[in-house]
Amino acid sequence: MTDKNDTPVGRTDAKENARSRMVDALIALIAEGSDINHDRVAERAGIGRRTVYRYFPDRESLMQSVWERVTGLAGPSVTFPRSEEEMLSSLPAIYEGFDRIAPLATVIRSTPQGRAVRMSERKRRTESYRAAAADATQDLSEEDQLLATAMLQVLHTTPWLEMRDHWGLTGAQMAKACGWAMRTLLADLRARKGRPLEDVV
Structure with missing residues (x-):
């Protein structure tokens, strides 16, 4: 066969x-x-x-294989976003997916080896979030584009372990909180029409 x-x-x-x-x-x-x-x-x-x-x-491909396994177990929506809409709509799937694989997600978020796994996807991650945030950040200076995009990326996935350990939040609650924060930032980015990030709108 x-x-x-x-x-x-x-x-x-x-x-x-x-x-x-x-x-x-x-x-x-x-x-x-x-x-x-x-x-x-x-x-x-x-x-x-x-x-x-x-x-x-090579070592990089070893680390990437773990990343693929982790995101595969967390769910099909746990991918790098290519648009603003994808960034916001994927939040529940990401945070609830991490809850489903909490022991493994904790290892990936809290160990030096887990950091190596995450870093193996650095290039793909940064390219993806730059594309997802491009419309909202297009009027900013190059440095402010970098800062705003980095902040959106952090809110999209990174707080899971801190919010779980320190606040006892569920994935659904985290998605709600991070979604609110991201929508607030995106609205601010558009309202400032290129004004520097340190300026209050």
Whole structure:
């Protein structure tokens, strides 16, 4: 039996199984606070070192595979937004999705290894949020565009752990609070018509 790409289905399943085992091993190592490298992944997954390199040729690709797993478990709407509308409409899915995978989301938000996972997506993240905020920030100076876009990005995903730990909020409550803050900022950005951020509108 073959799939539509003429690849034997059994072989495809075996490849997916091997990849999944390696990502499981990565997540376990991150949760333990272990240093991440191909040798450790191979040992934990019970897979040859060369096989790990074949799937993940460098450390960056290892980290990206964890990011893909985390966002996949959190839900299909947990992606980088490309528009203002996507930024606002995705808030409930993001915060409630993090609640569903709270132990894993906590590891990704609170450990050095989790930071490495997040940083592996830095370029894609910044490009996406620049596009999403472009209309609201277009009249600002270059530096103020950067500051406003960074603030919107932070509100879109970052407060989850702080709001959960310090305030006991649910994902739905966080989405409501962050949505209000983001809409307030977006309205302010449009009202100031290019005036510097330090000026009160």
